[in-house]
Amino acid sequence: MKHKGRPTVLQSGSHHRIVWSESYSIGIKEIDDQHKGLIKFVNGLYDHATGNEEEEDAYFKKVINKAVEYIKTHFSTEENYMKATKFPGYGEHKKIHDEFVLTIINTAKNYEAGKRLALLLLAHFLKDWILSHVATKDVQYAHYFRSIATRKEDGTLSITPADIK
Numbered sequence: 001m002k003h004k005g006r007p008t009v010l011q012s013g014s015h016h017r018i019v020w021s022e023s024y025s026i027g028i029k030e031i032d033d034q035h036k037g038l039i040k041f042v043n044g045l046y047d048h049a050t051g052n053e054e055e056e057d058a059y060f061k062k063v064i065n066k067a068v069e070y071i072k073t074h075f076s077t078e079e080n081y082m083k084a085t086k087f088p089g090y091g092e093h094k095k096i097h098d099e100f101v102l103t104i105i106n107t108a109k110n111y112e113a114g115k116r117l118a119l120l121l122l123a124h125f126l127k128d129w130i131l132s133h134v135a136t137k138d139v140q141y142a143h144y145f146r147s148i149a150t151r152k153e154d155g156t157l158s159i160t161p162a163d164i165k
């Protein structure tokens, strides 16, 4: 028996989308905004994780280079904060960033070489990595930054050379 009405809609992984929560905030607006940008990228992967190989392929190729650039920019923003404040955990944190960038670049290369990864799995991997990195690592420099920063009249935080001597 044939079904009438709407054709079957391919399911996407949209129900896995990350919903921004204040609990993800590390309290530095520029960084929080970039974390929101990373979450948006992961959510885009979820929305396009239909299981249809051609569609997933086209989407991956469309977004991957921009995503790598975005991730690199984000990491150097954080590293600049860490250097400017002489954060003691800078070396360790930078190493974790560098390893992650290599992982993403290798994933992209493997993908191009035909070792495709389902978008759903890629999105899960990125979601887990990003959320746990923010919650366990990024909070450390944010906490340190706040402990040495001074509050300006408008309420925002800034550091002065005197703070980091």
Ligand SMILES: [Fe+2]
Binding pocket: 035, 074, 078, 134, 138
């Ligand atoms: Fe981060």
Ligand SMILES: [Fe+2]
Binding pocket: 078, 093, 097, 133, 137, 138
């Ligand atoms: Fe980080």
